[in-house]
Amino acid sequence: MAPRVLISDSLSTAAVQIFKDRGIDVDYLPDLGKDKEKLAEVIGDYDGLAIRSATKVTAKLLEKATRLKVVGRAGIGVDNVDIPAASAKGVIVMNTPFGNSITTAEHAVALMFALAREIPAADASTQAGKWEKNKFMGVEITGKTLGIIGCGNIGSIVAERGVGLKMRVVAFDPFLSPERAIELGVEKVELEDLLKRADFITLHTPLTDKTRNILSAENIAKTKKGVRIINCARGGLVDEVALRAALDSGHVAGAGFDVFTEEPANANPLFGHKNVVATPHLGASTSEAQENVALQVAEQLSDYLLKGAVTNALNMPSVTAEEAPKLTPFVRLAELIGSFAGQLTEDGITGVRLEYEGEVSEMNTRALGAAALAGLLKPQLDTVNMVSAPVMAKERGIAVEVMRREVAGTYDSLFRLVVKTPKLERSVAGTVFADGKPRIVEIKGIQMDAEFQPSMLYVTNKDKPGFIGRLGTLLGARGVNIATFALGRTAAGADAIALIGIDAVADDALLADVAKLENVVQVKRVTF
Secondary structure: OOEEEEEEOOOOHHHHHHHHHOEEEEEEEEHHHOOOHHHHHHHHHHEEEEEOHHHHHHHHHHOOOOOOEEEOOOOOOOOOOHHHHHHHOOEEEOOOOOOOHHHHHHHHHHHHHHHHOHHHHHHHHOOOOOOOOOOOOOOOOOEEEEEEOOOOHHHHHHHHHHHHHOOEEEEEEOOHHHHHHHOOOOEEEHHHHHHHHHHHHHEOOOOOOOOOOEHHHHHOOOOOOOEEEEEEEOOEEEEEHHHHHHHHHHEEEEEEOOOOOOOOOOOOOOOOOEEEOOOOOOOOOOOOHHHHHHHHHHHHHHHHHHHHHOOOOOOOOOOOOOOOHHHHHHHHHHHHHHHHHHHOOOOOOEEEEEEEHHHHHOOOHHHHHHHHHHHOOOOOOOOOOHHHHHHHHHHHOOOEEEEEEEEOOOOOEEEEEEEEEOEEEEEEEEOOOOOOOEEEEEEEEEEEEEEEOOEEEEEEEEEOOHHHHHHHHHHOOOOOOEEEEEEEEEOOEEEEEEEEEOOOOOOHHHHHHHHHOEEEEEEEEEEO
């Protein structure tokens, strides 16, 4: 029986034809995604679901999707898909991360021009027959400073366009290497410096806990008077209420927004201001981009349903059927090791070394490396996956080195990740035991044996008597239950590490209390 695919959002008809040409039964119902009750009634009949942004793939919908194997999002954002729920149901979630990059970058540049020359207001005035030539006094782009927050795939395209427009381009991105910045012709700066210097600020970063309200009231106040702010990335990156106040006061000269905290945006604090240009999430809305992402998602879903090939998956590694049984536990290990290192790393990453020892060195290390990079970049780039991680690392100038040693040491297989920043070099190593569970066996050369837990505390300290007791007493007093406790040290009385699995995510107050303990050097919250 041929697989069945439902397209519940508006996609190019070329995508429908691809499914038909590949022998897949396809139903094109572009308005169904807006009706969650009707969608829930029929979803159980389909093996694949192709969507854009209107369809909400919730845990409730997935309960009804008894046959569903794969969801394909035509575009990069998957805010409308409950990925943990999909993973729990065994449903693969794919996206098309690079199909609309140029289109979105061009829209940001278009909004910059519209703000600089007050084009929307001048158009409305002229078409009303007013001919108010002296009213609309714009500013030149040439020679101005363009500040880019997030210089990845889309941000780097905007940077190149800005350089071509003879602008001075500065970029804030922890993952942008000095070498990549030179290649793009931009100056890498810290956020505070960008806020002070930029005449135009454009955002091109995903929405994560670290980037939410990155332009807060406090940061907007630090901007140069007369700045113009553009957001074609994600609603929630800018405090819209604070921005409206800054527009009203005249501190911010204008804002061009294509995305909003609440969408569809029937009302918004920015609406109605004479110096705001607003568009209804048109960043990816060109015929070329729509065609590209539609064709990509159709090919990806077809390849998976017919051949089992996994491409651009957000919740599953790209592994062949033959490799899966032996490789999958090590893919998980590599991703967890990467995530652990990524959460501990605060500075920009300049290089990564992936080391494979013993039996693992003969496996598909490309998949393992991609999983490690995805885990490493995930804390900063929420939509990164195994397929896009190597590309994103390259875009940011992160040098990736691979070392293989076929001779096994203490363990039959060992994977070690070494992360390099301008300030330090940190290594984390792990293995998979016979029980199939991944473990950390070494941090910064210190031997230990620690299982990964959903919530953990990473503590570095001086090895002095009484420390473990004081730490345990503090956690007990705060009502924090310890699940696992792993220790290691370089030598008696020297540097030591404690890795503690706890039953709840550590809050900031707990971290502060642990940091105050005698002999504590550093404490970090780590979650998986």
